[in-house]
Amino acid sequence: xxxxxxxxxxxxxxxxxxxxxxxxxxxxxxxxxxxxxxxxxxxxxxxxxxxxxxxxxxxxxxxxxxxxxxxxxxxxxxxxxxxxxxxxxxxxxxxxxxxxxxxxxxxxxxxxxxxxxxxxxxxxxxxxxxx
Amino acid sequence: xxxxxxxxxxxxxxxxxxxxxxxxxxxxxxxxxxxxxxxxxxxxxxxxxxxxxxxxxxxxxxxxxxxxxxxxxxxxxxx
Numbered sequence: 776x777x778x779x780x781x782x783x784x785x786x787x788x789x790x791x792x793x794x795x796x797x798x799x800x801x802x803x804x805x806x807x808x809x810x811x812x813x814x815x816x817x818x819x820x821x822x823x824x825x826x827x828x829x830x831x832x833x834x835x836x837x838x839x840x841x842x843x844x845x846x847x848x849x850x851x852x853x854x855x856x857x858x859x860x861x862x863x864x865x866x867x868x869x870x871x872x873x874x875x876x877x878x879x880x881x882x883x884x885x886x887x888x889x890x891x892x893x894x895x896x897x898x899x900x901x902x903x904x905x906x
Numbered sequence: 907x908x909x910x911x912x913x914x915x916x917x918x919x920x921x922x923x924x925x926x927x928x929x930x931x932x933x934x935x936x937x938x939x940x941x942x943x944x945x946x947x948x949x950x951x952x953x954x955x956x957x958x959x960x961x962x963x964x965x966x967x968x969x970x971x972x973x974x975x976x977x978x979x980x981x982x983x984x985x
Contacts, residue, residue, distance in 0.1 A: 805942060807944070807947045808942045808947065811942075811947060811950055811954070814951075815954050818955075818956055821956075821959075822957065822962055825959050825962040825963050826962050826963070826965060826966040826969075827966065829962065829963035829964065829965060829966020829967040829970065830967070830969050830970035830973070831966075831970060832963070832966070832967055832970060833966060833967035833968060833970025833971040833972075833973070833974065834971065834973050834974045835970075836970075846959060846960070846963060849962075850959045850960075852959070853956065853958060853959045856956045857956055860951060860954065863947065863951050867944040867945075867947040867948045867951070868944065868948070
C-alpha cells in the first residue's frame with residue numbers, strides 16, 4: 776500500500792469513527808438541548824422563508840391569493856414553534872417523562888409544519904427567486 | 907508506516923475531529939450539550955425569539971416594494 780493510500784484509508788477510518796461517535800454522542804442524552812438546537816434552527820428557516828414570501832409579495836412577484844394561503848401555513852408554523860418552545864420550557868422545569876414525550880412530539884410537529892411551509896413556498900416561488 | 911502506527915494515529919485523530927464537531931454543535935447553544943443545566947436551557951430558550959409571521963412578512967413586503975420601486979425608476983430612466 777502506498778503512503779497516499781494509507782493516508783486516505785486512515786482518513787476514511789477517522790471519518791467512520793467520527794460518524795459512530797456522533798451517533799452515540801452525549802448530546803443525545805440531553806433531549807432538551809437537542810430540542811433547543813432544533814428550535815433555533817427551525818426558527819431561522821421559518822424566518823428566512825416567511826421573509827422571502829413577504830419580499831416576493833411586496834415586489835408583486837407573488838399574487839395575493841397564494842400569499843394569503845402561504846401566510847396561513849406560516850401562522851401554523853409559528854404556532855408549532857411556540858408550542859415547541861413552551862414544551863422545552865416545561866420539560867426543563869419538570870424533567871418529567873410526560874413532558875419529555877410532549878416536547879419530542881412538539882419537535883416533530885414543528886419540523887412537519889416548517890416542511891409544509893417550505894414545500895408550499897417552493898411550489899409557487901417565482902422563478903429567479905426573490906432574494 | 908506500519909499498521910500499529912496507523913491504528914494509533916486513527917485513535918489519536920478521532921477524538922480531535924469529534925471534539926471539533928461537538929464544538930460546532932455547542933457553539934449553537936454556547937456550551938457542550940450534555941452540560942446544560944435546566945436553568946440554562948430556560949435562559950437560552952428565552953433568547954430564541956419567535957417572531958410573528960405577519961411582522962416578518964411585513965418587513966419582507968417593505969423590502970420587496972422598495973426593490974420594485976427601485977427597478978421601476980431604473981427602467982423609466984433607461985426608457
